Amino acid sequence: LDVLNVTDLVSEEYGVDTSRVYLHGQNPSGSGALHLGAKYPDRFAALVISSAPIVFDSYPWDRLKGKVSLMVIHGDQDTTNPIEASRKMADAAKAAGVETVFGTVPGGTHLEAYLTYASQIFDFLDARRK
Numbered sequence: 001l002d003v004l005n006v007t008d009l010v011s012e013e014y015g016v017d018t019s020r021v022y023l024h025g026q027n028p029s030g031s032g033a034l035h036l037g038a039k040y041p042d043r044f045a046a047l048v049i050s051s052a053p054i055v056f057d058s059y060p061w062d063r064l065k066g067k068v069s070l071m072v073i074h075g076d077q078d079t080t081n082p083i084e085a086s087r088k089m090a091d092a093a094k095a096a097g098v099e100t101v102f103g104t105v106p107g108g109t110h111l112e113a114y115l116t117y118a119s120q121i122f123d124f125l126d127a128r129r130k
Helices: 002-014 028-039 083-095 118-126
Strands: 022-026 046-050 069-075 100-105
Touching: 022 028, 028 046, 046 118, 069 083, 069 118, 083 100
Parallel strands: 022 046, 046 069, 069 100
Antiparallel strands: none
């Protein structure tokens, strides 16, 4: 709730367009972003998950469907988490009807992939709003 309260305070103070609130999580914070996205799908236009595959068999994809777009990215040089796990998670989201984009980051390592893929992330986010 702290994250949501701070988001509300910042949105109000700076006149944020609340139809363009996005959430990004890298590695373990990706699980947190997916949790918040499913719990509060009306609060986010899109989620970006970097190098953070989850056990998705019981994930409530239906909570995101038609509400929250998803981008999953993973570096092809990540030796911490397997890229195939992120790809399978993205495929499961897509199969459940969630608008999903999967991006392989050439040369991307576990901690740097999202930094080197920033322009593609911003392009994805620019195209989405609630």
